Amino acid sequence: MGSVAGLLPKPAQRGRRRKADLREVINALRYLLRSGWGWRMLPKDFPAWQTVYWWFRRMMRRFLFQTLHDAVLMLDRELEGRRPCPSAGVVDSQSVKAPAAKERGYDAGMKIVGRKRNIAVNTNGWLLMVNLTPADIDDSTGALAVLEALKKRWPGLKHLFADGAYDRRTLMDKSATLDFVVQVVCRHEGQIGFAVLPRRWVVERTFGWMIRWRRLVRDYARRPDVSEAMVYIAMGGLLLRRIAHP
Template sequence: MSDAEWTAVRPLLPMPAWLRGRGGQPEAHCHRAMLDAIRYQVDNGTKWRAMPADFPPWDRVYAFFRRWRDHGLVREFHDRLRGKVREKAGREPEPSAGVIDSQSVKADAVVGADSRGFDGGKLINGRKRHVVVDTLGLLLGVMVTSADIGDRAAAHVLLARVAAAYHRLALVWADGGYTGRLVEYSLTVLALVLAIVKRSDDMRGFVVLPERWIVERFFAHLMRSRRLVRDFERSTTSAEAMVYWSATMLMTRRFARPRPSRA
């Protein structure tokens, strides 16, 4: 992180237990060094044991990653940062509209058969990332499943999580793969309007569809993180944590970017 990024995000970091009088010992390495090490891991896709010597020992970095994953600290940090980025853009901290979609990616050999599958539509053997983003393309929720899980089945769970976390959320755009009973379920159970944006039958070639391009841009950002080009994580919880870390990298750059002059 640059100095400007660190200055912006430092107040948003979860406070360690020992600073809150809840016991434990002070950490041996500062949070900036740990965050930089994990960001390097996500951005460059190296093995944990191949962590450069400039960073803390790899096992300490992995322990930090695992602790933040298991206790939900990476999502807490991510959500705080997203609220600040939205406020800087002149939006409410909590969104009222979003976009849902999925992305199938090949799985590495370390991914077990219990969490991988074959996506017949994309012809990919691996996992599928189901995400909901807001209208700025910032992540609201992610769920990683085997690639053979249908979009509608995963959306039942993911939309319920997102609706419970963001009470202002009232509208979600989706593609034609989310039609059917899911639309009625979203309206009657979750109080969400699921608006289907379909591609016209007479369209040829690449066409930018309203609202749906926002989530496609988010997927393009994930593909810039080498750790996410394939799914290298042994567990789906680690895969979801990697998506959150990649999203925080996108937001710290936005948050620390100086506002354009109106002169």
């Protein structure tokens, strides 16, 4: 926590003195995600749920969870002796049920009514970008939004891996304009059932990390920006634990 304390909001110079400990607020949010409980069910050991919710909304509007996550990711890479900005990544999507979503769709392949998480991860499986769409939006359309955001947020990223479900022409055309190299990893010829594919298993493991946080097994948020913030809190929490306990 000390490594990201400088990124948290500073106490106001005027007005009422802040009573909430932001460290405990972050701990409460991580507990909420891990347990899958509702806001009103937070234990009394944490600040009042209204306080935690107020700080969550304030930090989310400032994209603070995204900033904290990226700062911890770059710190983790530096501790490994690598460059802060990755040069290669993997893109994929996951459809989850979203009973309370304002906008949702039906994924005919997975037979799920909800949202689709389009993500990009580095070659170690750590999150680089997440973009939420209704589940009926095809993978290639969701990936295009991810590509545009990746170019702005991680300018050193040059090489991306994707699976055969993505429209090659759509991805290749877009990647050419953004100076990306996209490599589609297809299934082995004659493959029956599940098989571990090079590079592809990394992003599948990331989805496995996500659903270990019970709040992310389903998408309980009405708005997509709330869901994105929850994903960044969870993945940032994993990185902080990795740094604290190498």
